[in-house]
Amino acid sequence: MKIKGNCWKFGDNINTDLIIPARYMTAYSAEELGRHCMEDADPEFPTKVRPGDIIVAGENFGCGSSREHAVLALKGAGVALVIARSFARIFFRNAINTGLPIIESPEAASAIEAGDDIEVDLSAGRIDNQTTGEQYTIAEFPEFLTQIIEKGGLLPWAKTL
Amino acid sequence: MTLSEQILSARSGQERLRPGQFILVDVDLGFANDLTAPPAIKEFRKYGSQVFDPGRVALVPDHFTPCKDIESAELVKLMRNFAHEQGIERFYEIGRVGVEHVLLPDAGLITPGMVVIGADSHTCTHGALGAFATGVGSTDFAFFLLTGKAWFRVPESIRVLLSGRLQSWVGGKDIVLYLISRLGVDGARYQTLEFAGETLAQLSMDDRFTICNMAIEAGAKNGIIPPDNVTMEYLYQVNPDWVNRHPGFALDPGKKAVYSREMKLDVSKLEPYVAAPDLPSNGHPVSELKEVKLDQVVIGSCTNGRLSDLKTAASVIKGRKVSSGTRLIVIPATQDVFRQAMAAGYLDTFVESGAVVTTPTCGPCLGGHTGVLAEGEVGLSTTNRNFVGRMGHPKSRLYLSSPAVAAASAVTGRITHPSEVV
Numbered sequence: 001m002k003i004k005g006n007c008w009k010f011g012d013n014i015n016t017d018l019i020i021p022a023r024y025m026t027a028y029s030a031e032e033l034g035r036h037c038m039e040d041a042d043p044e045f046p047t048k049v050r051p052g053d054i055i056v057a058g059e060n061f062g063c064g065s066s067r068e069h070a071v072l073a074l075k076g077a078g079v080a081l082v083i084a085r086s087f088a089r090i091f092f093r094n095a096i097n098t099g100l101p102i103i104e105s106p107e108a109a110s111a112i113e114a115g116d117d118i119e120v121d122l123s124a125g126r127i128d129n130q131t132t133g134e135q136y137t138i139a140e141f142p143e144f145l146t147q148i149i150e151k152g153g154l155l156p157w158a159k160t161l
Numbered sequence: 162m163t164l165s166e167q168i169l170s171a172r173s174g175q176e177r178l179r180p181g182q183f184i185l186v187d188v189d190l191g192f193a194n195d196l197t198a199p200p201a202i203k204e205f206r207k208y209g210s211q212v213f214d215p216g217r218v219a220l221v222p223d224h225f226t227p228c229k230d231i232e233s234a235e236l237v238k239l240m241r242n243f244a245h246e247q248g249i250e251r252f253y254e255i256g257r258v259g260v261e262h263v264l265l266p267d268a269g270l271i272t273p274g275m276v277v278i279g280a281d282s283h284t285c286t287h288g289a290l291g292a293f294a295t296g297v298g299s300t301d302f303a304f305f306l307l308t309g310k311a312w313f314r315v316p317e318s319i320r321v322l323l324s325g326r327l328q329s330w331v332g333g334k335d336i337v338l339y340l341i342s343r344l345g346v347d348g349a350r351y352q353t354l355e356f357a358g359e360t361l362a363q364l365s366m367d368d369r370f371t372i373c374n375m376a377i378e379a380g381a382k383n384g385i386i387p388p389d390n391v392t393m394e395y396l397y398q399v400n401p402d403w404v405n406r407h408p409g410f411a412l413d414p415g416k417k418a419v420y421s422r423e424m425k426l427d428v429s430k431l432e433p434y435v436a437a438p439d440l441p442s443n444g445h446p447v448s449e450l451k452e453v454k455l456d457q458v459v460i461g462s463c464t465n466g467r468l469s470d471l472k473t474a475a476s477v478i479k480g481r482k483v484s485s486g487t488r489l490i491v492i493p494a495t496q497d498v499f500r501q502a503m504a505a506g507y508l509d510t511f512v513e514s515g516a517v518v519t520t521p522t523c524g525p526c527l528g529g530h531t532g533v534l535a536e537g538e539v540g541l542s543t544t545n546r547n548f549v550g551r552m553g554h555p556k557s558r559l560y561l562s563s564p565a566v567a568a569a570s571a572v573t574g575r576i577t578h579p580s581e582v583v
Contacts, residue, residue, distance in 0.1 A: 025196050066297060069200070088380060094298035
């Protein structure tokens with residue numbers, strides 16, 4: 001699977017209250033939540049993000065609450081992939097469970113800058129930074145998670161049990 | 162094996178477990194709230210029609226209740242209808258509902274050795290009773306509804322050894338804020354915080370719940386405290402049957418347990434601790450923050466809305482008035498806590514001081530309702546998170562403290578050590 005897009009850059013500890021504030025959580029459709037995605041971190045994000053864009057962030061992305069609304073908001077905003085130095089654990093499992101592509105790569109997360117165009121080949125485990133010409137390798141997911149990812153999420157995978 | 166490994170081993174049917182291994186585990190109790198249950202129910206309906214075991218499910222509409230608007234009323238209606246349709250008896254209507262992490266243990270539903278998942282990050286609270294308890298997402302909860310199971314990566318454990326006798330006005334909240342300031346907000350990421358040491362024996366169940374509640378704020382998967390006499394006395398109150406059926410129950414890591422790290426925390430010189438904006442790890446001794454003026458103080462939540470929390474706050478505030486420039490909101494965590502606080506006169510003390518006392522709810526903790534901050538306002542709260550915009554406007558600022566510091570600060574209108582007031 002290949003993902004190609006333009007990058008937004010955020011810092012460490014981007015928490016779920018920033019990704020989608022609780023004041024919007026009476027909704028749970030991706031489309032509705034996407035309209036407010038990341039607005040407390042960058043008020044221009046919801047209007048300027050384009051389908052297929054990529055978020056690049058620092059340590060502990062998605063820390064805080066268990067709200068899967070955070071993943072839904074990112075999907076609703078059109079975010080195709082999140083690359084971070086590290087992910088908070090509930091966000092990590094929510095992304096795996098619902099089929100939002102994520103990559104944990106300290107190297108790529110540090111090197112990629114806002115506005116860079118990158119192409120990611122998930123099956124080959126490679127990120128090409130088309131702006132700088134740099135390449136980064138991606139560590140493989142453990143077998144257990146790969147099975148869930150390949151089925152498209154936890155509930156489709158549950159049918160195979 | 163560590164305490165978490167022992168419980169996960171028993172409930173996954175695998176004799177030996179090592180950290181990093183992925184396992185499917187039988188879950189003893191799973192629950193969700195009015196924000197996390199509706200997306201789970203929506204997904205559940207695409208894949209099944211019958212909940213695997215309704216007796217192991219609890220649905221707790223505590224976040225936006227009493228329903229703050231039409232949308233939140235629709236969320237609770239959806240939960241109520243689902244509970245009725247599926248024969249889930251543990252759906253808690255207002256009048257019975259309380260903050261989930263206080264309500265469920267007090268209802269006797271959590272016992273040592275259980276695997277508990279909640280679609281709420283503060284599910285780690287229940288590790289205070291020696292359960293493996295962790296927060297998950299809505300899809301995890303839907304998977305549990307369908308199968309009765311959850312997947313986990315077996316966590317490494319950090320052993321936190323607490324030593325020393327606590328000074329007056331210092332308790333579980335101060336210990337955990339200090340611990341998080343030492344670990345950082347991701348210092349225990351993916352790992353267990355397993356507590357041990359001589360100080361544990363001095364800590365009440367309420368203090369232990371507070372400590373385990375905030376394990377997530379260091380990024381931990383769960384916090385866990387081995388059951389002792391204090392645990393058993395509490396369990397005898399809430400679930401005497403379990404105690405009678407498990408005489409001499411113990412969880413002991415033994416000498417061969419392997420930890421990723423051991424952390425020694427001498428709490429004997431600890432003074433009340435306060436987390437400054439915008440991270441729970443930004444902790445300081447209260448004396449460093451005494452110039453901070455406050456618009457609002459909140460006492461309540463799954464962290465500090467229990468009876469002993471209200472008792473401490475009432476003892477500080479009795480005979481005094483809330484500062485004229487400051488608002489104080491007190492939220493008993495459950496109906497039981499509310500009634501007991503009423504019978505003991507605490508609620509009258511609060512109201513007489515100029516505070517408002519509200520119905521049990523998560524409300525302002527997550528900026529939901531019943532005490533949201535305006536732009537530029539500064540709050541102090543006994544809750545667990547002070548991220549940007551957590552209690553309201555993105556340009557409001559929030560400090561976190563114990564109920565004793567919160568009550569003293571409401572009296573003076575600035576962050577205050579309780580001994581300055583009492």
